Amino acid sequence: MKKHLTIVTLLFAFTLNAQSIFGKWNSTNDETGEIDSVIEIYKKNNKAFAKVVKIMDPSRQNSVCTACEGENKNKRILGLDILTGLEKNDDEWSGGEILDPRNGSVYNCYIKLVKKDKLKIRGFIGVAIFGKTKYWERAK
Numbered sequence: 001m002k003k004h005l006t007i008v009t010l011l012f013a014f015t016l017n018a019q020s021i022f023g024k025w026n027s028t029n030d031e032t033g034e035i036d037s038v039i040e041i042y043k044k045n046n047k048a049f050a051k052v053v054k055i056m057d058p059s060r061q062n063s064v065c066t067a068c069e070g071e072n073k074n075k076r077i078l079g080l081d082i083l084t085g086l087e088k089n090d091d092e093w094s095g096g097e098i099l100d101p102r103n104g105s106v107y108n109c110y111i112k113l114v115k116k117d118k119l120k121i122r123g124f125i126g127v128a129i130f131g132k133t134k135y136w137e138r139a140k
Contacts, residue, residue: 019116021048021093025136038139039082041111048093048111050083052101067104077101086111098123107131 022041029036038054055061055078063077072080086096086109094110098121107123108131114120117138124131 019113021111021113021119024053024139025050025119026139027134027136030134039136041083046087048083048086048088048096049081051079051081052077053079063101065099065101065104068099068101069104072099072104083109083111 022043025039025041026035027037027039028034034056036056037052038056039050040053041048041050043049055063061078064074065072065077065080066074068075080099080101082099082101084096084099086093089095089110092110092112096109097106098109099106100123107125108128109121109123110128111122112120114135119136119138121134121136122128122131123134
């Protein structure tokens with residue numbers, strides 16, 4: 001019996017570790033808790049990026065990032081890369097940036113798979129202790 005329990009435990013741990021950050025994730029509105037967009041995390045040149053692939057509010061389908069600066073100024077939010085240049089570092093992806101298209105702010109960030117279908121995103125300025133954490137659920 002102990003042998004079976006050990007095998008099941010190891011298989012569960014392996015399954016969790018084998019899961020990927022890549023795919024589609026639901027982002028929720030901080031105030032309402034409702035899903036407001038779907039974000040797709042993809043890999044390019046061994047780095048992780050993410051773009052907005054769906055906006056739930058039909059009235060915001062053509063919204064642009066008016067508060068953004070540089071190359072993202074007035075770009076359409078649908079299709080916009082909001083996570084850029086994260087590199088794998090043990091069990092997290094870090095060293096990149098996250099853009100908040102609501103206010104145009106850009107933060108350092110890291111992401112980490114905390115459960116099979118739950119992703120932790122931490123945006124911060126300077127050091128990670130001064131920042132904000134959000135959790136995304138995998139889109140079905």
